[in-house]
Amino acid sequence: MIYRTWNRICNQIAVLQVGLLPGLLFLGLITASRLAGAFQPLEWKALDAFLRSHPQEPTDERILLVSINEETIQSIGTYPIPDRPLAKVLRTLHSHEPQVIGLDLFRDLPVEPGHDELQATLQDIPNIIGINKVLIPPLPATHTLPPEKIGFVDAIYDQDGWQRRMILGTQTEEGFRFSLALLLAQSYLEQEQIFLENGQQDPDAMRFGNAELHRVHPNFGGYVNAGAEPGMVQTLLNFRQSDRPFRVVTFQDVLAGNVNPDWVRDRIVLIGVTTPSIKDYTNAATQSVISPELDFVYGVEIQAHAVSQIISAVLEQRPLLRSWSDPEEYLWIIGWGLVGIAFAGYIRQPLHGLLWVSLSTVTITGISYIMLLTGWWIPWVPAVASLLLNSAGLAAFYQYDRVIQTKIKAQQQTVAILENAKSDLEVTVAERTAELRQSNVELNQAKEVSEAASRAKSNFLAHMSHELKTPLNAILGFSQLVAKDTNISEMSQKRVQMISQSGEHLLELINDILSMAKLESNKQILHQAPFALDDLITTIESLFRLRIEQKGLQFLIKIAPTIPNELMGDASKLRQVLINLLGNALKFTQTGHIALHVAYTAHQQDVLSLQFEIKDTGEGISESELHKLFIPFEQTKSGENSKIGTGLGLPISQQLAQLMGGDIQVISQRGQGSTFTFTAQVLISLSPQSGKTERSVPSTDADQQPNDTTLVGKDTTPLNGTRNNTIVTALATMPPDWLTKLHQAAQRLNGKQVNVLLKDIPPSQISLTKQLMAFAKDYEYTKIAELVDMCLLKQDD
Structure with a gap:
């Protein structure tokens, strides 16, 4: 049992430790905010709300207000009220034997008629107290009243414009002066033999009997650094909350003698202006008894509340507002913050937490309200916030x-x-690794068998092509000789022609199969060498123009004028692809034209992508058959119907195009012709000549308009002959496969692959490595490709 309890306590302590540091940070934030005055406006509003919600108190019949309202001013016809009616009201009130009369009206200048009468009245009635203003800007009082019968009515307002404090006394140039409210309360309490003295708990405060008027200090209650003039004594206003806190009569009633003398006898009478037009009013936490419908309270009412507060505290022990010391207030705030930390740490259910926090907030509110009823203004907003x-x-x-x-x-x-x-997984990986090793052994064996079979196939095809070509060439030769004999019959001529055509078809089939075998075995390599584009196109034109025109077709050639003439690439493979594509166009075109368009796209420095477009107006190919074009031995319906070809021309052409860094694309529609686009990458050749070279290849557009084009050459510098021979001789010592890879990497400008291959050169050829590395560093991959090509050609020779 003890062990379980101890574990529970340890768990609870661990929970608190998790939130202790953030909780302390929150408490520090609340404390700093209060010290900075962030809660001060909210604290004022909370105080106002608490004061307004006080229980109703009875009317203080010791005070009578004489109201100079708007009706009074209208009946007299002028403001300020002339001195004569004012003197008459004072004599009428004096006749009813009041304890003291407070004249909350400034009378520093005569207001005729009746000024002499008023002066005489003020001298004859000893218990009249006038007013002045001592704070900047000051206003003097009536000269006929002695200084001890004059009280100031200066007020201090908070930053929101509300009056919550009253000044009891302040030091002036003429000495220490008391407020009107204090003088009225002092005059009334003297008949009770209670006199004004200094405070006991606070020597700078004021006291009547046992009732010490608590002085407002800079951090009193919700105030933070409250401003006050040196030598000024302030206290907090505790308004009497009632629908009718004081009796009120009008100035006209007194002037007409319609006031009950008992309301005046031994009472404090306050005379003041109570009309909005004079603007002697302020905002306060109470309701005006003169104009309840308005949101402000008149100045004479504030004076009445202040007098009532002092007298009630002395004679009835009504609480005067005071506050805790700063340490007590911050302990109160921190204590509720710790309660919040405990709720957050121990209550798991959000609804339970909300319930307890709500109850605690109500508790803080209740305590603060009860404390205010007993005279203590304690922090409510910071405690709730904490x-x-x-x-x-x-x-x-x-x-x-x-x-x-x-x-x-x-x-x-x-x-x-x-x-x-x-x-x-480790066990499974070990098992799978063993299986993979066994599979790799089997795959290697199968690969060796496959490679041996491939080599045997290649050797077989090469041997058979040679064996077949020898008698086939003899057959073709004798068929040509026989065809020239004019003595044979026409029937024999046709038979000889059939033999010749069949032999040529068989020879074409043998060549295609041999080319296909070379491509599949990766034995086809590019032989990069300088060539003239003009010569290539002229050769193609000479092969096809006569045949095309004999068929009644137009042969259109159009070359982009900015293509350089001197190029480097495998011209024989370019020629082979063009012959295949133009041969197919000629084969399947019966009417219209065949067009060859040559354009280019620049990629990198000295690298071009040639684009050959062969467009015909032949039979076309249906969309469903396009996928058959590049499959070996597959033919479309048109090809099958023509009974010409093997179905290998386009697959071979596509692989050759891909070998040259390009491809073949086709667009065709049945009955409207086809367009084959063949691309290949070439280099701009290093040529000793520069400037422009005129092209002699005829070029026509679709309207058969001649269009002379010009090839632009490029200034180049030939390689040094002696150095070339040295490098070629050194390269000849390297394996052919390595040379082929280096040639392809240099053509494709693959600097990374070139550098990797150059590392395979043995240390004995260090000079060769340095020279090729220098070319690669200067991006002279064309020179590397040219030197390798020279080496390969030399080996072929």
Whole structure:
């Protein structure tokens, strides 16, 4: 039992430790905010709300207000009220024997008629107290009243424009002066033999009997660094909350003698202006008894509340507002913050937490309200903020921490599962590795068998092509000789022609099969050499123009004028592909034209992508048969119907185009012709000549308009002959496969692959390595390709 309890306590302490640091940070934030005055406006509003919600109090019949309202001013016809009616009202009130009369009207200048009468009245009535203003800008009082019968009515307003404090006394150039409210209360209490003295707990405060008027200091209650002039004594206003806190009569009623003398006898009478047009009013936490429908309170009412507050505190022990010391206030705030930390740490259910936080907020509010009823203004807003911030903020923090802990546990479980899976996987990998090793052995054996079979096939095809070509050439030769004999019959001529055509077809089939075998065995290589584009096109034209025109077709050739003439590439393979494509166009075109367009696209420095477009107006190919074009031995319906060809020409052409870094694309529509686009990459050749070379190849557009084109050559510098021979001789010592790879990498400008291959050169050929490395560093891959090509040609020779 003890062990379980101890574990529970340790768990609770661990929970608190998680949120202790954030909680302390929140408390520090609340404390700093209060010290900076962030809560001050809210604290004022809370005080106003608490004061307005006080229980209703009875009317203070010791005070009578004489109201100079708008009706009074209208009936007299002028403002300020002339001195004569004012003197008459004062004599009328004096006749009813009041304890003291407070004249809350500035009378620094005569207001005729009746100024002499007013001066005489003020001298004859000893218990009249006038007013002045001592703070900047000051206003003097009536000269006929002695200084001890004059009280100031200066007020201090908070930053929001509300009056919550009153000044009891202040030091002036003429000495220490008292406010109107204090002088009226002092005059009334003297008949009770209670006199004004200094405070006991606070010597700078004021006291009547046992009632000490608590002085407002800079950090009093919700105030932060409240401003006050040196030598000024202030206290907080505790308004009497009632629908009718004081009796009120109008100035006209007194002037007409319609006032009950009992309301005046031994009372404090205050005369003041109560009309919005004069603007002697302010905002305060009470309701005006003169104009309840308005949101402000008149100045004479504020004076009445101040007098009533002092007299009630002395005679009835009505509470005067005071505050805790700063340490007590901050202990109160921090205490509720710790309660919020506890709620966040121990309450798991959000609804339960919300319930407890709500109850605690109500508790703070109730305590603050009860304390205010007893005269203590304690911090309400910071305490609630501390509770809510710690409970809500830490609840979210704890929830996040719980989620993190859950994720950690889940990750730990996942790690354990992964460890088990890792062990199982290692066993499986070991088994699979053994199986793969055995499979690799079998694959290597199968590869060797396949390579041997491929070599045997290649040797067989080469041998058979030679064996077949020898008698076939003899047959073709004798058929040509026989065809020239004019003595044989026409029937024999046709038979000889059939023999010749069949032999040529068989020879073409043998050559295609041999080319296909070379491509499949990767024995086809590019022989890069300089060539003239003009010569290539002229050769193609000479092969096809006569045949095309004999068939009644037009042969159109168009070459882009900016293509350089001197190029480097495998001209024989370019020629072979063009012959295949133009041969197919001629084969399947019966009417219209065949067009050859030559264009190019620049890629990198000295690298071009030639584009040959062969367009015809032949039978065309249906979309469903396009996929057969590049499959060996597959033919479209047109090809089958023509009974010409083997179905190998286009597959071979495509592989040759891909070998040259390009491809073949086709666009065709049945009955409208076909367009074959063949691309190949070439280099701009290093030529000793520069400038422009005129082209002699005829070029016509679709309208058969002649269009002379010009080839632009490029200034180049030939390689040094002696150095070339040295490099070629050194390259000849390298394996042919290595030379082929280096040649292809240089053609494709693959610098990374070139550098890798150059590392295979033995140390004995260090000069060769340095020279080729220098070419690669200067991006002179064309020179490398040219030297390798020279070496390959030399080996072929």
